[in-house]
Amino acid sequence: MSKNNESILVIDDAQNTLEILERWLTNYGYTVYTSTSVESGIEVLDNTTIDLVITDLKMPKVSGLEMVQYVKENYKDVEIIMITGYASIEGAVEAVKAGAQEYLAKPFTEDELLQAVNNALEKLHMHVSGNIEKDVVAEEYGIIGQSPAIKQVFQSIKKASVTSATVLITGESGTGKELVARAIHYNSDRASSSFVPVNCGGIPENLLESELFGHVKGSFTGANETRAGFFQTAEGGTIFLDEISETSMTMQVKLLRVLQDKRVFMVGSKRSQKVDLRIVAATNKNLREIVKKGYFREDLFYRLNVLAIDVPPLRERGDDILILINHFAKRFSEELGKQKPTFSQKSLEILKNYYWPGNVRELENMIQRIIVMTDSDKIKVPDLPALLRCSAPAKRDLNRTLEEVEAEYIKNVLQHVDGNKTKAAKILDIDRKTLRNKLKNYKKSKQN
Ligand SMILES: Nc1ncnc2c1ncn2[C@@H]1O[C@H](COP(=O)(O)OP(=O)(O)OP(=O)(O)O)[C@@H](O)[C@H]1O
Ligand SMILES: [Mg+2]
Missing domain, CATH: 1.10.8.60 (Helicase, Ruva Protein; domain 3)
Known part of the structure; x- marks a missing residue:
């Protein structure tokens, strides 16, 4: 028995035909759903994942042609085989015109059925794979993509690579800001020296200065020897100041001085050292807003923002x-x-x-x-995490209010994060209080 994991819906008003088809197809490992009418067939189609519909043409109430139309309108990727009562050219023409990929004339053998099923499903695989199976590597600098939006980023990387100017990279979290920073470094003439990433938000304030600029022996308790900082390590290369918005006002003054003078003071030293490096900074915050609110120095912002790259x-x-x-x-x-x-x-x-x-x-x-x-070997809708499946717009059900849709979405997000309201609020981009209020309101309107 071969293993097929596709699901097939068979519609025929004749119960005995349904039974035979079901037996043949399940023998070959297909998951089979059966319906005796187009109406109940549509219900199955809307509530499960079906790859192929096999429908009889002539049925007492609604004809198989309507099923074909429904599938064509609502499920572009579902294939259809039409069963016609007798080998009539008209029947076949009608079926194919309506969009059925294959037709089978009664009576047909098990082999003929399986052949038709194979043909139909093969087409399905072809157009599924046609989408993304081409292993063309659409990338530059190891950054994958070919959309106009990412191409603009490639352009900016190219421009930034040929200068030594300071770069500020902005973009939401996870968009690839660090990849962009590395791309700039490894395409510049500094590539043979180091790329040194520093997570400014991850280093405690009291350590950051010595981590960045180094310290001399005896400059503070525990400073048993002179140690270089990230700025010295990056000499000749690039220092990547990630999460730059997280630096304190005091640290911002010190960074501003480095940018202006290209010199750093090690902690505990009175003499500054010259450094030759490029600074690339990044943030997922709106730095302009933070400047407006007074938490980030405007002069430092402009010093950093010489070349601006916004990652979409x-x-x-x-x-x-x-x-x-x-x-x-x-x-x-x-x-x-x-x-x-x-x-x-x-x-x-x-x-x-x-x-x-x-x-x-x-x-x-x-x-x-x-x-x-x-x-x-085939990922289908049920294989996707619930969060994704549920955030897909509910099919055909256009009678729901915005509040119902929102309530369901929020419920799904909450499920996804195991009920953690802080995480859910973050995903939903609302504050916790708003989330709490919304949940309270849903409860109320349910009781009413
Ligand atoms: N275009 C891309 N092609 C391939 N991989 C990518 C692409 N963009 C991002 N990634 C991958 O996604 C992950 C996140 O990228 P990266 O760390 O550069 O994002 P970020 O913007 O710095 O995120 P954060 O703001 O959270 O620091 C990494 O594993 C990276 O390799
Ligand atoms: Mg990052």
């Missing part, structure tokens, strides 16, 4: 999402020694339409999770 969020990069899915699926499958799976059209649509608050990093983690969790 993933949701603004169009089909780059598909290329990235392919890239990560390949990488994680190879790491796990698995065959790289294909993705069904519907699952790709859902992945593409998701909001991606965590951008490329979130996508990377999600694909890794999917590859680890799924053993099938």
Whole structure:
């Protein structure tokens, strides 16, 4: 028995035909759903994941042609085989005109059925794979993508690489700011010296100065010897000041001095040293706003913002999402020694339409999770994390109010983060209080 993991919906008003088809198809490993009418068939289609519909043409109430139309309008990637009562040319023409890929004339043999099913599903695989299976590497500087938005970033990297000017990289978290910083360094004439990343938000304030500028022996308790800081290590190369918005006002003054004089003072030393390096800074905050509020020095902002690169969020990069899915699926499958799976059209649509608050990093983690969790060679909607599946707009149900849709979305996000309201509020980009109030209101309106 071959292993097929596609799902097939069979619609025929004749119960005995349904039974025979079900037996034949399940024998070959397909998951089979049966319906005796188009109406109940549509219900199955709307509530499960179906790859192929086999429908009888002539049925007492609603004809199989309407099923074909419904599928064509609502499920572009579902294939259709039409069963016609007798080998009539008209029947076949009608079926094909309506959009059925194959037709079968009654009576047909098991082999003929399987052949038709194979043909139809092969087409399905072809157009699923047609989307992202091309292993064309659409990347520059190791940064994957070919959307107009990311191409602009490539342009900026190119410009920045040929100068030594300070660069400020902005963009939401997980968009690839550090990749951009590295790309600039490794394409500049400083590439043979070091690229030194410093997470300004991750180092305690009292240590940051000595970590950055180094210290001389005896300058504070525990300073048993003179030690170089990140600025000395980056000599000749690039220092990457990540999360620059997290630096204190005092540290900002010191950084400003380095930018102005190209000299640093080691902690405990009265003499400054000349440094030759490029500074690249990054932030996922709106630094201009922080300047306005008075938490970030305006003069330092302008010194950093000589060249500005804004890395666009993933949701603004169009089909780059598909290329990235392919890239990560390949990488994680190879790491796990698995065959790289294909993705069904519907699952790709859902992945593409998701909001991606965590951008490329979130996508990377999600694909890794999917590859680890799924053993099938085809990823379908049920294989996607619940958060994604539920954030897809509910089909056809256009009678829901905005509040109902919002309530459901919030519920799904909460589920995804195991009920952690702080995390949920962050994903939803609202504060905790707003979230609490919304939840309270939903409860109330449910009681009413
Ligand atoms: N275009 C891309 N192609 C391939 N991988 C990418 C791309 N963009 C980001 N990544 C990957 O996504 C992850 C996040 O990227 P990176 O650390 O550069 O983002 P970031 O903007 O610095 O995030 P944060 O603001 O959270 O510090 C990394 O694993 C990186 O390799
Ligand atoms: Mg980063």
